[in-house]
Each structure stands twice: as C-alpha cells, then as structure tokens.
Amino acid sequence: MPLSTIFPEFKIIRDKEKCIACQVCVRQCAFEAHIYDPEKDEVYSDDSKCVGCHRCEALCPTDALNIIKYPFDIKDNKNWTPGILNDIYRQAESGAIILTGMGCDKDYPIYWDRILLNASQVTNPSIDPLREPMELRTFIGRKPRYVEVERSQERDTVKVKTQLPPQLRLETPIMFSAMSYGSISFNACQALARAAEEIGTYYNTGEGGLHPDLYKFGANTIVQVASGRFGVHPDYLNAGAAIEIKIGQGAKPGIGGHLPGEKVTEEISRTRMIPTGTDALSPAPHHDIYSIEDLRQLIYALKEATEYKKPVGVKIAAVHNVAAIATGIARAGADFITIDGLRGGTGAAPQVIRDNVGIPIELAIAVVDSRLREEGIREEVSLIAAGGFRKSSDVIKAIALGADAVYIGTAALAAMGCHVCQKCYTGKCNWGIATQDPYLSKRLNPNIAARRLVNLINAWSKELKEMLGGMGINAIESLRGNREHLRGVGLEEWELRLLGIKPAGEGW
Amino acid sequence: MKRIYIHEEYCIGCRLCEIHCIAQHSRSKKLIKAFKEEFPRPLPRLVVEESGYISFALQCRHCEDAPCLSACLTGAMYRDEKTKAVLHDKDKCVGCWMCIMVCPFGVIKRDENNKIVSKCDLCNGEEVPACVANCPNEALEYR
Numbered sequence: 001m002p003l004s005t006i007f008p009e010f011k012i013i014r015d016k017e018k019c020i021a022c023q024v025c026v027r028q029c030a031f032e033a034h035i036y037d038p039e040k041d042e043v044y045s046d047d048s049k050c051v052g053c054h055r056c057e058a059l060c061p062t063d064a065l066n067i068i069k070y071p072f073d074i075k076d077n078k079n080w081t082p083g084i085l086n087d088i089y090r091q092a093e094s095g096a097i098i099l100t101g102m103g104c105d106k107d108y109p110i111y112w113d114r115i116l117l118n119a120s121q122v123t124n125p126s127i128d129p130l131r132e133p134m135e136l137r138t139f140i141g142r143k144p145r146y147v148e149v150e151r152s153q154e155r156d157t158v159k160v161k162t163q164l165p166p167q168l169r170l171e172t173p174i175m176f177s178a179m180s181y182g183s184i185s186f187n188a189c190q191a192l193a194r195a196a197e198e199i200g201t202y203y204n205t206g207e208g209g210l211h212p213d214l215y216k217f218g219a220n221t222i223v224q225v226a227s228g229r230f231g232v233h234p235d236y237l238n239a240g241a242a243i244e245i246k247i248g249q250g251a252k253p254g255i256g257g258h259l260p261g262e263k264v265t266e267e268i269s270r271t272r273m274i275p276t277g278t279d280a281l282s283p284a285p286h287h288d289i290y291s292i293e294d295l296r297q298l299i300y301a302l303k304e305a306t307e308y309k310k311p312v313g314v315k316i317a318a319v320h321n322v323a324a325i326a327t328g329i330a331r332a333g334a335d336f337i338t339i340d341g342l343r344g345g346t347g348a349a350p351q352v353i354r355d356n357v358g359i360p361i362e363l364a365i366a367v368v369d370s371r372l373r374e375e376g377i378r379e380e381v382s383l384i385a386a387g388g389f390r391k392s393s394d395v396i397k398a399i400a401l402g403a404d405a406v407y408i409g410t411a412a413l414a415a416m417g418c419h420v421c422q423k424c425y426t427g428k429c430n431w432g433i434a435t436q437d438p439y440l441s442k443r444l445n446p447n448i449a450a451r452r453l454v455n456l457i458n459a460w461s462k463e464l465k466e467m468l469g470g471m472g473i474n475a476i477e478s479l480r481g482n483r484e485h486l487r488g489v490g491l492e493e494w495e496l497r498l499l500g501i502k503p504a505g506e507g508w
Numbered sequence: 509m510k511r512i513y514i515h516e517e518y519c520i521g522c523r524l525c526e527i528h529c530i531a532q533h534s535r536s537k538k539l540i541k542a543f544k545e546e547f548p549r550p551l552p553r554l555v556v557e558e559s560g561y562i563s564f565a566l567q568c569r570h571c572e573d574a575p576c577l578s579a580c581l582t583g584a585m586y587r588d589e590k591t592k593a594v595l596h597d598k599d600k601c602v603g604c605w606m607c608i609m610v611c612p613f614g615v616i617k618r619d620e621n622n623k624i625v626s627k628c629d630l631c632n633g634e635e636v637p638a639c640v641a642n643c644p645n646e647a648l649e650y651r
Contacts, residue, residue: 020543022527028520059644061527062540432520438561445518445645 005089007082008070010052012045018064019043025056025065030428030440053421055430087351098352101424101434103251103345103388103410106355110343111362111488111495112394116504118485120472127474129465135475136461138405140242141167141311142335143379165335166311168222168242170405171200172461173476174395176453177340177386177409178224178246178315180208182259182268182280183347183424184413185441188433191416191449193217198450199457204407207231207246207257207282209271215239224315225302227256228282230272234305242311242336243302245295247286250344250361250387252353253317257282259347263427263436296332303333311335311382318342318364318387319357323371329381330372336382338407339364343388345410347434348425361387362401366499369402369481378481392463401499402481415456416449484508509570509592512630512640512650516564519556519647525565525639526552532631532638548621553628554639555615565639565648567628568615570594576607576616584624593630601625 012033021043025034033049034056036042050067057065072082087098120126127134148161176196181189183206190213192203197220204222205214209231214221223240225232237243248254259268259280269276289295295314302312313336314329316322322339329337341361346354365385372378385398386407395406410420417431424434432443464476473479487504488496496503527539533550534542543549554567574594576585584600585607587593601624608616608625619626631637640650 018540020527020540022523022543024522024524024527027522059522059524061524061642439521442518442561443520443645445515445647448646 004093006048006086006093007072007089008047008050009086010050011047011068011070012050012056013066013068014043014045015064015066018062020062020064022061024059024061028055028059028430030430030435030437031423031426051421051423051426052419053423053430054419097350099348099425100351100354101345101347101349101422102420103343104355104358105422108342108360110388111360111491111499112390112397114488114490115362115397115499115501116487116489117393117396117400117467117471118487119470124472126472127469129462129469132469132474134465134468135477136172136464138170138173138476139167140170140313140336140382140384140404141165142381145379166242166309168202168311168336169200170202172457172464173399173403173405174457174460175201175222175384175405175407176203176412177345177407178204178206178222178244179347179409179413180206180224180230180259181211181214181271182206182208182263182436184434185429185432185436185444186211186213186267187441187444187446188413188416188449189214191444191446191453192412193220194446194450195453195457196220198454201457202241204244205231205240208268209273210236210239211267211271222313225298226282227284227286228280230274230280230282233273237302237305238310240310242313243306244313244315244336244338245286245298245302245334246315247289247295248315248317248319248340249346250317250340250342250358251346252349253319253357254284255349255353256284257348260427265436268436292328292332295329299333313338313382313384315340315386317344317357318359318361320359322359322364323367326368326381326383327371327375327377330377334381336384336404337368338384338386339368340407341385341387344386345388345413346424361385361398363495363498365398365401365403366483366501370500373481392460393467395460396464396467396479397486399476400479400482400485401501402483404480411456412453415452416444510630510650511570512567512637512648514564514566515647515649516562517647518645519564520645521556521558521563522644523556524642524644525554525648526556528638528642529553532634551617551619551626553617553626555617565643566613566615567637567639568594569613570628570630571612575610575612579606579610581606591630594627595629595632596625596627598622598624 023036026036031049142165144162150159150161176192196203202222207226218239221240222242224244226246261277261279314334315338318341342358382404385403389408429435432441483500486501488501489504529552531539531542556565570593582600584597603623616627640648
C-alpha cells in the first residue's frame with residue numbers, strides 16, 4: 001500500500017499514571033480508536049481513527065484521557081492551512097467528494113455577535129420578569145388582515161365574526177428543527193417529541209415519516225413533506241399539527257438527501273415506506289414543482305387532505321434571491337415560511353456545498369421581513385428562522401429582526417450530548433444520536449435527553465424574559481420586527497442597510 | 509425495601525458499574541489505587557450480562573424467599589433485619605459453594621483468593637450503591 005499523507009485530526013493523550021486499563025474507552029469508541037492489549041494489560045490508542053467526539057474522555061472514570069487537536073505544524077501559511085492540505089490528501093487518495101455533517105464551520109461573519117440589544121433607562125421603565133407577567137406565547141399561521149366584530153345591541157356584547165385561519169400555539173418561540181428518523185435514532189426522535197410536548201412547542205419529523213410509537217405526540221409534531229415523499233400518507237398528514245413542505249435545507253441548498261441503505265433498518269423501512277436496505281434518495285428538486293404555481297398546487301393539495309384544519313408551510317434555504325422567493329411562497333398560500341440559513345445543519349452533505357452555498361440567516365430574516373412588509377403581506381405568513389441558533393440572545397435578535405419563531409437543531413442535539421464532531425454521515429455516532437446501530441442508539445436514554453432538552457428551552461425562555469424585561473417589553477409579540485431595539489457594531493453601511501438596523505451610538 | 513432496578517434498554521455495556529464496584533469494595537475505595545496498587549484486586553459484586561447489543565448489569569436480587577439463605581450450611585448468609593438485604597458474613601463462610609448452586613440468578617461468585625463467596629451487599633450503608641451512582645445512562649435505578 002502506498003504511503004498515506006493524511007494526518008490525524010486529533011491526538012489522544014492517555015495519562016498512563018491514571019489509566020487503569022478498565023477498557024471503558026475501548027467499549028465506547030465505535031471508530032475503534034482505543035485498543036486493549038491483553039498481554040500487557042494495557043490500552044493504547046490510534047490517533048488516526050479519532051474523530052474528536054470526546055465520548056471516551058467523558059466516560060473515562062479516572063480522567064486519564066484528553067483529546068486535543070493534532071499538532072500538525074507545517075510552515076506558516078494563511079493560504080495552505082493544515083485543514084486544506086488534509087482535504088487535498090484525502091481527495092487525492094479517494095477521488096471522491098468529501099462528505100460531512102452538521103452546519104458550515106467556516107469563518108463567515110456571525111451577525112448575531114455584531115448586533116446589540118437595547119434596554120430601558122429613566123424615560124421608560126424596565127420590567128422585572130420575576131415579579132410581573134411576561135408573555136412568550138407565539139402563534140404561527142396566517143393572520144387575518146383585519147378583525148370583523150359583531151356588536152349585539154341588547155346585551156352590549158361583542159362577537160368576533162372573522163374566522164381565524166389554523167394556528168400553532170407555542171409557549172416559547174423556539175421549536176426543534178426537522179431531523180428525520182433515519183438521520184437520528186428513534187430515541188433521539190422520542191426525546192425531541194417528549195420535550196416539545198412538555199414545553200408546549202413543536203418538533204419536526206423531517207423527511208423520515210412518523211414512527212407509529214410517536215403518533216401520540218401528534219399535537220406537538222410538524223410533519224414534513226419533502227422531495228422523496230418518504231412516509232407520506234393521509235394518516236401521517238393528519239397526525240401532525242402542521243405540515244411543512246421542504247424545498248431546501250440551509251446546509252445543502254440545491255442538493256437532495258441520501259440515507260445510505262445500511263441505515264434503512266426494518267423499522268425505518270416501515271416508517272419511510274421503502275424496502276429494507278435500499279438507499280433513501282431525496283431528489284434535489286421536487287419533480288412536480290417548477291414554479292410558484294406548482295407549489296401552490298401542492299400547498300392546496302395538502303390543505304385539502306387535511307380539510308384546511310392545519311397550517312401548511314414551506315421551508316427553503318436562504319439563497320441570494322430569498323426575499324422574492326419568500327413573497328412568492330406567501331402568495332402561493334403558505335401559512336408559514338421557514339428559512340434555513342448558511343449555518344443550518346445536516347446529517348450528511350458534500351463539504352463544498354455546506355461551506356460555500358447560501359447566505360447568513362440574519363440577512364435573510366431581515367430582507368424577507370422587509371420585503372413582505374413592503375408588499376403588505378407580512379401578516380399573511382409567519383416567518384420561522386433556522387440555521388445555527390446558539391443561544392437565547394440569537395433568538396431574541398432574530399425576533400427583533402422580524403422572525404416569528406426559530407428552529408433549533410444543533411443546539412438541541414448538543415443538549416442531548418452531541419459534540420459536533422461532524423461525523424453524522426458515518427452512522428457511528430458514539431453519543432447514540434445520529435446512528436441506527438442498536439449498540440450505539442441505546443446510549444441515548446430518552447428520559448435523560450428529554451429532561452436536558454426541557455432544561456435548555458426553559459433556561460433560554462427565562463433569559464428571553466430577562467432581556468425583554470430589560471427593554472421594557474412584556475410580550476415577545478411587541479418585539480417582533482421591532483428593529484429599533486437593535487444596533488450594529490463593526491458593520492459596514494451595506495450590512496446595516498440590509499439588516500435594517502442603525503449603528504450603535506445612533507439614537508432613535 | 510429499596511432495590512436496584514435494571515433498565516436493560518439503556519445499558520450501554522460500558523462496565524463502569526463493575527469498575528466502581530471493585531473500587532467500592534477495595535481497601536482504599538479509590539479507583540486508581542484499587543486498580544494499580546491493591547492486589548489481589550477485589551472481585552466485582554455484580555455481573556454484566558451481554559449478548560449481542562443487549563446487556564445489563566445484574567446484582568443479587570436480595571430475594572424475599574432467598575434460596576441461598578436455606579442452602580447455607582454455616583449460617584454465613586443472613587438477612588439484615590433493618591434493610592432486609594441478604595448479606596454474607598465472611599468469617600462464617602467455609603466456601604462450600606452451596607449458595608452458588610442454588611442462586612437462580614448466578615450472581616454469587618467464588619472469591620478464589622479467600623476461599624469464600626462474594627456477593628452484592630448494596631454497598632453496605634451507602635445511600636446509593638456505587639453501581640447505580642456511577643451508571644452514566646441511568647440504566648440502574650435504586651428505589
């Protein structure tokens with residue numbers, strides 16, 4: 001075999017003084033980076049196999065392990081970095097597209113970190129959320145343009161005449177993004193569903209269909225219809241609280257999905273309605289949608305199928321022309337639009353697409369919200385933002401920019417144990433999340449995972465209330481699209497213009 | 509009585525229960541010292557059963573009608589009046605292995621070094637047994 005020039009990404013440091021050769025690391029590593037030598041009663045490691053998931057480090061009972069970045073020091077070069085070289089070495093050996101998981105990890109500007117929030121001082125009172133009611137409740141769906149009321153003369157009562165289109169009621173403006181059963185384990189799906197139910201929000205099935213055991217969480221489920229139409233049937237559509245048509249995904253705009261056959265187990269084949277062991281290929285486009293008119297047909301077909309009782313939305317990736325596309329979607333009859341930004345995650349995508357296609361979600365929210373307002377149709381559609389939301393301040397800034405609610409994916413996975421090693425596509429997730437291997441998937445105890453998800457969302461919700469209170473606002477509704485509460489730092493003129501915010505230091 | 513319940517669907521076969529059981533029954537009760545300096549190393553008082561991807565940690569069930577109690581020739585096996593746990597007096601044990609013969613769970617083991625048997629003592633007075641306290645996936649529960 002010719003010499004391989006690929007160098008390891010991580011270095012496994014084992015403190016021999018502390019290692020008791022208990023082999024917990026050996027048993028936990030699906031990538032077989034730890035090996036036990038029974039002759040010497042010692043464990044040693046193979047750095048080249050380590051993916052940096054830190055599972056062994058977390059479980060080592062004596063803290064003997066430490067995973068660090070592999071010190072690969074070539075001559076300093078801003079252009080030819082070790083990472084770039086390694087990609088070339090890999091492709092020179094394989095001749096293949098580099099696959100990866102999770103969202104874009106490149107150094108594009110993160111606008112959340114360059115936007116600051118306002119607070120009340122003297123002239124307007126701030127509110128203490130611990131003493132006064134604070135409202136995070138959010139409704140997703142088409143809102144009537146105006147409300148007609150009927151006054152009855154006799155008893156001086158008022159009756160609302162306008163019929164409200166179907167709405168989703170969220171107790172906090174945070175939902176769990178589309179992650180299919182197939183890309184993540186059943187235990188992970190179950191944890192998301194249980195957490196959504198407990199919090200009073202929604203999780204999204206992704207394009208994986210709905211496992212029969214999860215139908216009971218239907219009231220907190222958004223069911224997805226994507227280009228592969230996997231698992232779509234009348235019961236599925238009617239099981240959820242809303243339907244989302246997936247056109248694109250932030251991590252891989254313009255690219256379809258591919259669940260390798262080895263992941264299509266008996267259960268998944270039944271849920272997706274495809275033969276066991278066959279590759280589940282989601283085409284890049286919907287083969288029946290080539291225009292807004294075609295999209296309208298699908299939206300109304302789904303509305304018909306569910307008797308107009310459920311909101312139907314459309315998810316697109318944030319691309320250059322996102323604002324115009326979004327207004328088209330609104331006019332096609334969608335009740336909500338989901339926009340997935342550049343940093344949105346995935347179970348598997350070509351690295352070149354993930355890292356180079358799309359636009360940051362911050363700009364997408366701002367331009368879509370502005371465009372919908374300009375056209376006077378903002379209330380006809382709710383705007384859900386997704387793609388790289390890391391903390392509650394990102395959420396509140398997104399809402400002030402104009403989003404109605406946000407989806408979190410990676411943050412939810414991290415709450416369940418994910419260490420963002422980007423190896424989801426291998427199906428060997430050591431944390432039991434992105435895997436169908438029964439050895440691995442039982443590592444995710446849904447009781448623990450659901451508890452941690454609920455904790456995360458509760459913590460974020462408390463922080464949202466604190467920030468709202470500071471701004472003197474007692475309902476998230478009042479902040480929505482209120483960009484006066486945002487100021488930019490270190491941003492260029494064009495960035496401020498597109499974001500629709502003023503630079504820090506400028507008053508009202 | 510408080511018992512250890514097993515949720516085998518969440519057992520990940522890491523054997524941390526076994527490792528911490530060994531440390532708990534060592535002289536120093538310290539992991540590194542117990543493994544590196546104390547010889548002979550104490551036996552784990554539980555067994556991890558594995559078949560394919562199914563695994564679970566099994567300890568003495570502290571049966572209500574424990575057959576080991578009536579099988580014991582010397583009265584080394586006894587029931588603790590207060591906790592109702594089935595315990596083992598190592599001074600009385602003669603290593604006849606009768607308890608091992610009758611145990612329906614196979615959780616009593618031979619301690620070849622001391623010529624006596626070794627079994628779960630629910631960590632003798634600890635609030636939570638070491639195996640339960642150190643299970644990373646809540647596959648063991650003490651209630």
